[in-house]
Amino acid sequence: MIRLNEITKTYTVGKKAVPALHGISLTVAQGEIFGVIGHSGAGKSTLIRCINLLERPTTGKVHVDGVELSALSDKQLQEERRKIGMIFQHFNLLSSATVAKNVAFPLELAGVPKEAIGQRVKELLELVGLEEHASKYPAQLSGGQKQRVGIARALANNPKVLLCDEATSALDPQTTNSILALLSDINRKLGLTIMLITHEMHVIRTICDKVAVIDGGRIVEEGPVTEVFLKPQHATTREFVEQVSDSQELKEAIRHGKASGQHRIVRITYLGETTYEPVLYEVTRQTGTPFAILQGTISRMKDTPYGQLTVQFGGSEADVARTLDSLKDRGFDVEVL
Structure with missing residues (x-):
């Protein structure tokens, strides 16, 4: 479903080239929950934003659902992005819009008829357990409820892929677990492919099928979570495993x-x-x-x-x-x- 081929990303700061990603290749199968874990500054946020080309790779190819996104025109890319939902660490909700309006927003941009929007919003709010909060505003919600709105909004256009950019980092442990349970439930019910980035091994252990460890803009270890978690090979991986194991x-x-x-x-x-x-x-x-x-x-x-x-x-x-x-x-x- 997602295939990255030798992705590099270099920023220009003043007159200096600052590399962020070094030749990353990854494959995420359809229906899989794939995690990327790394410390701050390792390149994980840049990597996930390269998948929907919010950050355009300097070199390399990005394929999603068989389409090479990196070869599309801006108009074609806009259409393909509707197949890719994204949720963020700090929710990115419209503060002046109700919960229902926030979920409806991408459907309105896509030109969906008003009647169909109302039905779809109702379905999505039921899916994330917020049907009783449709008329509330983001300021009236808890952090976990805000993220549920973000998830519903990301699912509005029936995407095939959901990208999660540190989706639980701003939440307390109990709320984190409830959001992870929701993502896992959505993955099972909809067959949705989910790719998430995090710095928390607990997140990887709880819902991911496979994991890649990123360090210094390079993938240093990759494989099924059971293998990587129980038999870590790289020093960075061992650091993360120690978060939830060795005392x-x-x-x-x-x-x-x-x-x-x-x-x-x-x-x-x-x-x-x-x-x-x-x-x-x-x-x-x-x-x-x-x-x-x-x-x-x-x-x-x-x-x-x-x-x-x-x-x-x-x-x-x-x-x-x-x-x-x-x-x-x-x-x-x-x-x-």
């Missing part, structure tokens, strides 16, 4: 273990329904290996349950080795820390 106490335990020459602190990762099975207990009972759990997580990445245990094993080296081999034989990922 300071665990880091201290690992440092202490290394300093004392004990390499028996192990991270065990498992996916799917085995998450809820007592595998560690069964294996250690068979091998007679004592253990202490330093940290444990059972959660979900979108629809996939996963577990991660950080365990310190006691006993002999031979017993520990047999335990780790047995866990690996059962399909668990085992990493000695």
